[in-house]
Amino acid sequence: MSYCLATYRCFGEQTDFHKKAQGIAVGLTVGSWTDLPEAKKANMQKHLGQVVSVEIQEASASSPRYADIQIAYPDVNFSLDIPALLVTVFGKLSMDGQIKLIDLHFSERFLSAFSGPKYGIAGIRSQLGVHDRPLLMSIFKSVIGHDMQELASQFKQQALGGVDLIKDDEILFENPLTPIEKRVAACMQAAAEAEAETGQKLLYAVNLTGPTFQLKEQAKKAIDHGANALLFNVLAYGFDTLQALASDPEITIPVAAHPAMAGAMYPSPNYGIGASVLLGKLMRLAGADLVLFPSPYGSVVMPKEENLAIQQVLLTEELAKHYGYQTPQLSANKLKRSLPVPSAGIHPGLTPLILRDFGQDVVVNAGGGIHGHPMGTAAGGRAFRQAIDAVQQGHGLKEYAAQHPELQAAIDAWGLREN
Amino acid sequence: MSYCLATYRCFGEQTDFHKKAQGIAVGLTVGSWTDLPEAKKANMQKHLGQVVSVEIQEASASSPRYADIQIAYPDVNFSLDIPALLVTVFGKLSMDGQIKLIDLHFSERFLSAFSGPKYGIAGIRSQLGVHDRPLLMSIFKSVIGHDMQELASQFKQQALGGVDLIKDDEILFENPLTPIEKRVAACMQAAAEAEAETGQKLLYAVNLTGPTFQLKEQAKKAIDHGANALLFNVLAYGFDTLQALASDPEITIPVAAHPAMAGAMYPSPNYGIGASVLLGKLMRLAGADLVLFPSPYGSVVMPKEENLAIQQVLLTEELAKHYGYQTPQLSANKLKRSLPVPSAGIHPGLTPLILRDFGQDVVVNAGGGIHGHPMGTAAGGRAFRQAIDAVQQGHGLKEYAAQHPELQAAIDAWGLREN
Numbered sequence: 139m140s141y142c143l144a145t146y147r148c149f150g151e152q153t154d155f156h157k158k159a160q161g162i163a164v165g166l167t168v169g170s171w172t173d174l175p176e177a178k179k180a181n182m183q184k185h186l187g188q189v190v191s192v193e194i195q196e197a198s199a200s201s202p203r204y205a206d207i208q209i210a211y212p213d214v215n216f217s218l219d220i221p222a223l224l225v226t227v228f229g230k231l232s233m234d235g236q237i238k239l240i241d242l243h244f245s246e247r248f249l250s251a252f253s254g255p256k257y258g259i260a261g262i263r264s265q266l267g268v269h270d271r272p273l274l275m276s277i278f279k280s281v282i283g284h285d286m287q288e289l290a291s292q293f294k295q296q297a298l299g300g301v302d303l304i305k306d307d308e309i310l311f312e313n314p315l316t317p318i319e320k321r322v323a324a325c326m327q328a329a330a331e332a333e334a335e336t337g338q339k340l341l342y343a344v345n346l347t348g349p350t351f352q353l354k355e356q357a358k359k360a361i362d363h364g365a366n367a368l369l370f371n372v373l374a375y376g377f378d379t380l381q382a383l384a385s386d387p388e389i390t391i392p393v394a395a396h397p398a399m400a401g402a403m404y405p406s407p408n409y410g411i412g413a414s415v416l417l418g419k420l421m422r423l424a425g426a427d428l429v430l431f432p433s434p435y436g437s438v439v440m441p442k443e444e445n446l447a448i449q450q451v452l453l454t455e456e457l458a459k460h461y462g463y464q465t466p467q468l469s470a471n472k473l474k475r476s477l478p479v480p481s482a483g484i485h486p487g488l489t490p491l492i493l494r495d496f497g498q499d500v501v502v503n504a505g506g507g508i509h510g511h512p513m514g515t516a517a518g519g520r521a522f523r524q525a526i527d528a529v530q531q532g533h534g535l536k537e538y539a540a541q542h543p544e545l546q547a548a549i550d551a552w553g554l555r556e557n
Numbered sequence: 558m559s560y561c562l563a564t565y566r567c568f569g570e571q572t573d574f575h576k577k578a579q580g581i582a583v584g585l586t587v588g589s590w591t592d593l594p595e596a597k598k599a600n601m602q603k604h605l606g607q608v609v610s611v612e613i614q615e616a617s618a619s620s621p622r623y624a625d626i627q628i629a630y631p632d633v634n635f636s637l638d639i640p641a642l643l644v645t646v647f648g649k650l651s652m653d654g655q656i657k658l659i660d661l662h663f664s665e666r667f668l669s670a671f672s673g674p675k676y677g678i679a680g681i682r683s684q685l686g687v688h689d690r691p692l693l694m695s696i697f698k699s700v701i702g703h704d705m706q707e708l709a710s711q712f713k714q715q716a717l718g719g720v721d722l723i724k725d726d727e728i729l730f731e732n733p734l735t736p737i738e739k740r741v742a743a744c745m746q747a748a749a750e751a752e753a754e755t756g757q758k759l760l761y762a763v764n765l766t767g768p769t770f771q772l773k774e775q776a777k778k779a780i781d782h783g784a785n786a787l788l789f790n791v792l793a794y795g796f797d798t799l800q801a802l803a804s805d806p807e808i809t810i811p812v813a814a815h816p817a818m819a820g821a822m823y824p825s826p827n828y829g830i831g832a833s834v835l836l837g838k839l840m841r842l843a844g845a846d847l848v849l850f851p852s853p854y855g856s857v858v859m860p861k862e863e864n865l866a867i868q869q870v871l872l873t874e875e876l877a878k879h880y881g882y883q884t885p886q887l888s889a890n891k892l893k894r895s896l897p898v899p900s901a902g903i904h905p906g907l908t909p910l911i912l913r914d915f916g917q918d919v920v921v922n923a924g925g926g927i928h929g930h931p932m933g934t935a936a937g938g939r940a941f942r943q944a945i946d947a948v949q950q951g952h953g954l955k956e957y958a959a960q961h962p963e964l965q966a967a968i969d970a971w972g973l974r975e976n
Contacts, residue, residue, distance in 0.1 A: 166728065169699035185702040215701050217730040219768055221793035225817045226728050229790065232820030233851050233859075233901075239821070280588030282634050283604040309585065309645050311636040349638055350769065350797045371648065374640035376795040378769045398644045401651030402658070406825040432652050440652075482652075 141210035145241035155205035163187035218251035243459035258474025277505035297332030299519015306345035384425025395426035414447035436483020487554035489525035560629035564660035574624035582606035637670035662878035677893025696924035716751030718938015725764035803844025814845035833866035855902020906973035908944035
């Protein structure tokens, strides 16, 4: 027997949390237990959920009474896919009062069904030929209503600034002005022109959109026209669709997961699914090579501890966990690591904080902080590269900016935070 | 030009809600406006979002300060699918502080891309030959770990009680004991046997599970083995997948939408997506013939006003709304109506409330309230049918129960609420 573990935070002033935990463990697995005949119990034992722990926090000035409850679900009860796991552990239960799914651990058997990111951090670094510094991503500014020439020109200005990745805006869908095959062709041409000047390789994450059952063909069409990365609004389609794309041997380019719609689920303390599960473990499990999420620094904010919890599960954590009566026969499946991309409201003056908190395996990602640079878009990219160089070389940004006008202009425009 | 409308509830003690509304209308469409050259503005006008209304509620004893903001999004900005609409109106914005998407209205053009429920209420009534009363659905009790013979026997007991529909448990996935093709064959055989005794037709909603890109084949396999309805965990897969199933001409049976995972999104007042959008409009738009949701009466509770808002959009509301400069060329697409199925904790003594609140176009749905009947499962179904008959004939349940022992036993076991 092996188990996937779900941890919930449940709120209730009077709730008997031990009883609630037993109710979950039985109700979401075998349905009933105490009234089963003894002979039947022997057969059903392997399907019965187990209460792993119940940790009660009494009410305090800052929080109402709650309990963190961990339940072990036999993985023999569900098929080895994310919809089945989520419907089991947080299907009906999500509607049962104030309860939030705050963690998941997968059994080795469950994990064995997943191939995870196809490229991961090492693969992306290898494609870019960049191994010794944080990466820099730029986001298109205005895109809707712009024609191909305008997008290609905007692309080239971004590329000339020395960025490693450029991503589509997540709200750019199939449209007559800039359909995916033309967009890819024109932008990759602009990338080649910029590379001739800068010597720098670049990944362009083109937005994969449209009907679910046409996504694979759409991705392959993009690849046929030269695409070297995809952007995907995972939560609008479901994790299983990401998994299908990421594990398709014909989809031979990395996938960047956009967090669109995630705010419908992670921010409430009392309901939903925790950010490190939603934008962390499940994204890596489903195969995102890069994962965007709101940074703790900028305009759309997520608390820093949640950011670091996402980072941990994308980068370092062993996603499998032993729980059960038998030693698992399978050795743990080692999923590749996904690159964290803390996003929104980032400008060069925040680079010291990002690198302090995330280290080198991070993508510094900016839109307005590049396009809004007083000296123009290309200078915006260069200001970020200068900021990254300064931090990596141990210089203060102010000092370094004295010799680097793009960085100086960025600091003058947006300020500087070094701690 | 035509527009889809999104209504948000935004919270903030000091927020300038008019400014926030403008920021949404511009930021989620053309990106920037005031700094565009005048010549460019003429081209971009058709892509620019519009603030329709901003209604501010100052703080009161029962609620913090908030505003309901309605924004019109030009439907030319996105492709005519649910992921594109949701990513546009609540992608990035979902992560922008305390904000909840509380309503959506579709343009005629957007709606024209959707066929909605394939059967709807009239189609389901016609399949069952029941036109003059609320329908009755029964849910399997324990299913995990049970073999085919046990499920078939449980099915027949339910069918003998005179229920119109039987649904799988949503946590029953593909498994070696009861794979979908065997389950369908055995349960439809049990349905035929019961029909020979009762003369009553029955729909069995078998749970459609597994990898997204195999769902169509899985559904067709079920149909080949005699399935006459499907249960589907829509939110684990995304609305677009439901739409693909419901609009597939080879999937010739109705689909019942299960609300599993919906509680991760609708219950918080400050975040997420309102129940009437999530379990109402989007389910109908995507093509659910029946929609399950937590009732206001039972064990897993949703407030009654939210239940009635779901009912309204499933049954009566015209989903298209005019907003724009031109009279739309398209006549509004009339989607079929979806059957509301308020669920969880229902026993026969609640029937008067359900019928008072929902009228005749409702499915009375019970699990424990049928299987737990003191005289057995078949008697449990009969007790519900008696309760429905009593209400329809204008009898009080107590009075009617005096001549109907199954109903009497149910009232003795679970009580009675007539208002």
